[in-house]
Amino acid sequence: MSVNPRNASFIHLDNISVNASNQSQNERRLIQAALMSCMICISGTGNALVILGFIVNKNLRTPSNYFLLNLAIGDFFTGTFSLPLNLHSFITSGSWVLGKHVCKLWLTIDYTLCQCTIYNIVLISCDRFLAVTKAVKHRDQQKNVKLAFMKMAAVWIVAFLNFGPAIILWEYIVGYSSIPDGVCNTEIYYSTNYQLFLFIFDFCTPMAAIAYFNLNISFKIRSLMKNKNQNSSVIVKNLIKDDIFSVDSTITSNHSWTIFNRSQ
Numbered sequence: 001m002s003v004n005p006r007n008a009s010f011i012h013l014d015n016i017s018v019n020a021s022n023q024s025q026n027e028r029r030l031i032q033a034a035l036m037s038c039m040i041c042i043s044g045t046g047n048a049l050v051i052l053g054f055i056v057n058k059n060l061r062t063p064s065n066y067f068l069l070n071l072a073i074g075d076f077f078t079g080t081f082s083l084p085l086n087l088h089s090f091i092t093s094g095s096w097v098l099g100k101h102v103c104k105l106w107l108t109i110d111y112t113l114c115q116c117t118i119y120n121i122v123l124i125s126c127d128r129f130l131a132v133t134k135a136v137k138h139r140d141q142q143k144n145v146k147l148a149f150m151k152m153a154a155v156w157i158v159a160f161l162n163f164g165p166a167i168i169l170w171e172y173i174v175g176y177s178s179i180p181d182g183v184c185n186t187e188i189y190y191s192t193n194y195q196l197f198l199f200i201f202d203f204c205t206p207m208a209a210i211a212y213f214n215l216n217i218s219f220k221i222r223s224l225m226k227n228k229n230q231n232s233s234v235i236v237k238n239l240i241k242d243d244i245f246s247v248d249s250t251i252t253s254n255h256s257w258t259i260f261n262r263s264q
Contacts, residue, residue: 039083063148166186
């Protein structure tokens with residue numbers, strides 16, 4: 001069987017193109033693996049130091065700082081659990097090889113941790129908002145550690161309820177699975193209505209809350225600074241008036257005393 005030299009050249013070029021594509025994909029995976037490894041080290045080490053600081057230094061254990069601790073705990077587990085599995089399965093292997101049950105466990109924890117980060121930022125922004133705009137109420141809350149722990153627990157519970165039941169039970173509720181073998185993804189990824197719900201409730205609402213709190217903090221600080229500057233200018237003007245009056249009084253008294261002496 002003879003092979004047309006022209007066809008052979010096309011086959012050779014196709015092989016070269018495939019090899020170049022595979023090499024480029026491998027290089028891209030190596031770069032992704034290096035970047036993600038750096039993120040894992042930075043996230044794990046940085047948040048571990050924050051947690052260690054709370055353990056060592058008791059002065060940091062205030063309700064406002066507990067919210068920062070809650071954020072650090074979530075980010076620590078993101079860096080030490082979620083990202084390493086992502087690195088192993090999607091970058092080094094190219095596909096999910098750990099089975100469906102581990103996939104669901106990883107997705108549940110990963111989505112919960114990511115959502116916890118968002119809700120913790122909302123909670124911290126709300127705490128700063130109260131500290132600036134309602135200082136008396138915020139000072140009273142600083143004495144109630146139990147309330148702070150309840151808010152921290154609510155963050156984790158709400159974050160889990162947003163994704164956990166849907167990730168775990170979706171295929172049993174609808175009666176089938178849309179995820180092919182070798183792929184680890186959520187069933188809700190293929191539901192437009194649920195994606196719209198998540199976009200509104202888990203992205204737009206927290207972003208609106210964060211924007212509201214921080215804008216009000218900015219306006220309040222500007223108002224306080226403006227009032228402070230106005231009060232300072234009023235005080236300076238009063239001091240200047242007092243000085244002028246005292247100088248005038250001194251000059252007048254001296255002049256009167258001179259006239260009296262001359263008349264004598």
